[in-house]
Amino acid sequence: MNEQKKRLKTILLSFKGNQREFGDTIGKSKQTISGWLSGRFPIPEDAAITIEMVHGYRREWLLEGKLPEKAGLQQTFRAKMKVECEPTLLKKITSKEGLPKMIEILAILPKKEFEIAQKLIFSLAKKEIENN
Structure with a gap:
């Protein structure tokens, strides 16, 4: 330290x-x-x-x-x-607990996997917005 x-x-x-x-x-x-x-x-x-x-x-x-x-x-x-x-x-x-690590992981994903994760996250966000 x-x-x-x-x-x-x-x-x-x-x-x-x-x-x-x-x-x-x-x-x-x-x-x-x-x-x-x-x-x-x-x-x-x-x-x-x-x-x-x-x-x-x-x-x-x-x-x-x-x-x-x-x-x-x-x-x-x-x-x-x-x-x-x-x-x-x-x-x-x-x-937000865990978010910095998640961003770090997203940043190193290959393009294709990143796009899949991005679509999933956006679809979850869209559902959340529609429910509220």
């Missing part, structure tokens, strides 16, 4: 803002960020995924020290654009 603290400090230094502002970008409070930095508790994987999406630092690097430190530029840019377009979306994703 001590190494996680060091890596999070590296990210915060490059962010050039305070803990509250950093927390706002990932849907976490200043107290949570402070707890991670002090080592009171470890950074959870869903938060590391969010940090990767928003700031480009790979969750594997943040959590385990596995290089490379940063995600590819194109991947980071795409994620940043989507997050900036809808800041509340990130909060919704991280607040």
Whole structure:
């Protein structure tokens, strides 16, 4: 956990803002960020995924020290654009248990399997809308 603290400090230094502002970008409070930095508790994987999406630092690097430190530029840019377009979306994703992992799985599916999963999810959503 001590190494996680060091890596999070590296990210915060490059962010050039305070803990509250950093927390706002990932849907976490200043107290949570402070707890991670002090080592009171470890950074959870869903938060590391969010940090990767928003700031480009790979969750594997943040959590385990596995290089490379940063995600590819194109991947980071795409994620940043989507997050900036809808800041509340990130909060919704991280607040729903299991959803960050599901998104991670969907992101690595081959195209055909992704399309099948997408159709299933859209059909479930359509049924839910019709029932309400």
